[in-house]
Amino acid sequence: DGGITQSPKYLFRKEGQNVTLSCEQNLNHDAMYWYRQDPGQGLRLIYYSQIVNDFQKGDIAEGYSVSREKKESFPLTVTSAQKNPTAFYLCASSNALGRGIGNEQFFGPGTRLTVL
Amino acid sequence: DAKTTQPNSMESNEEEPVHLPCNHSTISGTDYIHWYRQLPSQGPEYVIHGLTSNVNNRMASLAIAEDRKSSTLILHRATLRDAAVYYCILRDVGLGIQGAQKLVFGQGTRLTINP
Numbered sequence: 001d002g003g004i005t006q007s008p009k010y011l012f013r014k015e016g017q018n019v020t021l022s023c024e025q026n027l028n029h030d031a032m033y034w035y036r037q038d039p040g041q042g043l044r045l046i047y048y049s050q051i052v053n054d055f056q057k058g059d060i061a062e063g064y065s066v067s068r069e070k071k072e073s074f075p076l077t078v079t080s081a082q083k084n085p086t087a088f089y090l091c092a093s094s095n096a097l098g099r100g101i102g103n104e105q106f107f108g109p110g111t112r113l114t115v116l
Numbered sequence: 117d118a119k120t121t122q123p124n125s126m127e128s129n130e131e132e133p134v135h136l137p138c139n140h141s142t143i144s145g146t147d148y149i150h151w152y153r154q155l156p157s158q159g160p161e162y163v164i165h166g167l168t169s170n171v172n173n174r175m176a177s178l179a180i181a182e183d184r185k186s187s188t189l190i191l192h193r194a195t196l197r198d199a200a201v202y203y204c205i206l207r208d209v210g211l212g213i214q215g216a217q218k219l220v221f222g223q224g225t226r227l228t229i230n231p
Binding site: 004035040041042043044045048058090091092104105106107108109110 | 150152157158159160161162165203218219220221222223224
């Protein structure tokens with residue numbers, strides 16, 4: 001089955017520790033995205049990548065870092081600099097270079113991170 | 117980014133049609149209207165999108181006002197599995213590559229379906 005996998009589903013970390021969230025897609029999509037969702041709120045864009053070895057900051061990039069060494073993988077590191085890291089993190093991908101009018105984003109199941 | 121306004125919540129009965137409204141009075145000529153929905157504890161999924169004409173697919177229909185300042189997502193026969201948060205999003209393809217890829221999610225409409 002083609003799709004996006006995120007692991008783990010639930011993650012607990014102590015305050016002050018960096019943590020890396022995994023995102024893998026086998027859809028052969030060029031673009032990948034990371035969003036954060038807080039309870040009762042919509043999604044906010046953290047980082048996105050249009051192509052391998054390139055990525056751009058989204059609206060709330062502070063305290064996060066990413067890499068895009070392979071087309072199918074886009075891991076997100078939540079650093080100790082992120083003031084309020086507890087949230088639901090969603091990864092997405094789309095078949096997009098160019099304007100991609102109909103290029104819907106496909107989302108993974110999410111990772112719920114709790115920092116104690 | 118052009119903004120959308122949706123009701124916080126709506127309720128409907130199973131097997132009845134549901135009309136989910138969205139206002140986007142500042143929409144530009146290059147904004148496409150996209151709808152996504154998010155089931156509890158899951159990632160969002162694409163529902164439908166359109167520019168000017170009404171659109172139909174297997175999931176829903178999208179009715180767009182003539183002046184494009186509002187649109188309505190129509191679920192023709194709601195089931196319990198349609199209970200979700202529905203997001204109406206404007207996607208500006210006039211911003212070039214980077215802008216076109218960004219989805220800006222508001223708080224959406226929480227749809228409850230009664231059995």
